[in-house]
Amino acid sequence: MSKPPLLQNSLMLAPLIGATGSLVTALGLWLMFxxxxxxxxxGMNALRSRLFPGAHLLASVLLAATLTSCAELGLQVWSLQWHQQAGIYTALIALQCVVLEQAGFFQRAWRDRLRLCGLFGALMVGLGLLRELMGNGTLGSHLPWLLAATQADWQGWVLTTDGGLRLATLAPGGFILLGLLVAAWQARQRAPSTH
Incomplete structure (x- = not known):
């Protein structure tokens, strides 16, 4: 299997850093993705054989924009607070769909697609969990947003009363934490096994 395209991976970096300030935002964006x-x-599998090759890009842009817009409208109706928290990162899903279509992602085996989506979800949720724990000292803060509940007094499970390191919830803190996780992963991969 060849390496995935650079653009495909770099587009996943924006929501990975920007929308993982809390567990709820990361989990919700991954579910929407x-x-x-x-x-x-x-939709593209149904349309692909019926279109001229030159029309594939236009059809994928229209379909991705339509689906993402419908999902955003549904999200606003479901939970306006969560939609405001997710920001512009929900719109990037349309761009990601088009890039994945052009890279041949949807023609791959379903296991490869499932693996990539699962890895992306694990990174999103894991980074959101770590950033919320480190930044706010809570776990599951604003969880009722995903459940469309308006219970404003539930603050999640508070682990520290004085909060946490605010930098962890900001984008620079996300880059720093992701960099540390990548460095730890690479160090683990290079460590000689002592069997």
Missing amino acids: IVVISVFGL
Whole structure:
């Protein structure tokens, strides 16, 4: 299997850093990504054989923009607070769909697609969890947003009463934490096994 394209990976970096300030935002964006990309893949598989090769890009842009816009409208109705927290990162899902289509992602085996979506989700949720723990000292803060509940007094599980390191919830803190996680991963991979 060849290496994935650089653009495909770099587009995933923006929501990975920007939308993982809390566990709820990361989990919600990943769920939205899975829904939109799944419906997009089904739609493009149905349309691909019926279109001229020159029309594939235009069709994928229109379909991705339509699906992402519908998902955003549904998200606003479901939970306006979560939608405001997710910001512009939900719109990047449309761009990601188009790039994945052009890279041939939807023609790959379903296991490869599932692996990439699962890895992206694990990174999103893991980074969101770590950043919320380190930055706010809470776990599951604003969880009712994903459940469309308006219970404003629930603050999640508070682990430290004085909060945490505010830098961890900001984008620079996300870059720093991701860099440390990548360095730890590379150090683990290079460590000689002592069997």
